[in-house]
Amino acid sequence: MINLYKKLFFALLFLVMAFFTYKYFSGEKENTTEYGSNLIQEQIKNVGKLVVTEGHYSQVLTFKDKDSYFGGLVSFDKKAIVVANSDVSVMYDLRQMKYEVDEENKTIRIVSIPKEEIKISPDIQYYDIEQSKFNEFTGADFNNIAKKVKLDLAKKIEKSTLKSNAQNRLISELSKILLVTHSVGWKVEYKGEEIKSENEFKI
Numbered sequence: 666m667i668n669l670y671k672k673l674f675f676a677l678l679f680l681v682m683a684f685f686t687y688k689y690f691s692g693e694k695e696n697t698t699e700y701g702s703n704l705i706q707e708q709i710k711n712v713g714k715l716v717v718t719e720g721h722y723s724q725v726l727t728f729k730d731k732d733s734y735f736g737g738l739v740s741f742d743k744k745a746i747v748v749a750n751s752d753v754s755v756m757y758d759l760r761q762m763k764y765e766v767d768e769e770n771k772t773i774r775i776v777s778i779p780k781e782e783i784k785i786s787p788d789i790q791y792y793d794i795e796q797s798k799f800n801e802f803t804g805a806d807f808n809n810i811a812k813k814v815k816l817d818l819a820k821k822i823e824k825s826t827l828k829s830n831a832q833n834r835l836i837s838e839l840s841k842i843l844l845v846t847h848s849v850g851w852k853v854e855y856k857g858e859e860i861k862s863e864n865e866f867k868i
Contacts, residue, residue, distance in 0.1 A: 716757040718831035741800035751787040755831035775855040
């Protein structure tokens, strides 16, 4: 009978120890997951800022306009040399980035990254202005010149490295999230694919 009590005692002791061991490791896992989630979200908050790449462009244009009458027998011309010095900014507002936290699968899913914003601030100066009283420069002329300056500059920006430099800076900021997630055993997904390195970010 004594042996039976001993067996029951040790069996009960084993069950109690197993229960507390399970609770200990379960709690540790929950704490680790919560710690990882908080750390990653704090890093995303730190990254969530305006990423700006700036450039400066100079342009020289000649503006000409002619008003003709009587089949071209009489005309009134106006022209000017236009010098435009423009500051250009390419920005990503990462405060608008949308993401999901999947604690069960230890995954950060980047849902969307905001599109770049391009800001053009031209300083336009006019030289060698020639005009007639019958064909003077108007507000509409100056507005059209400003539009042309911005249009020509937008084409130059597309051919330049300004946008690609801005993307590189953006990826550099996003890679900080990647570094933290990997350090706590989490992973990052974007566009349905797991991102394992900085080079795999396709913006």
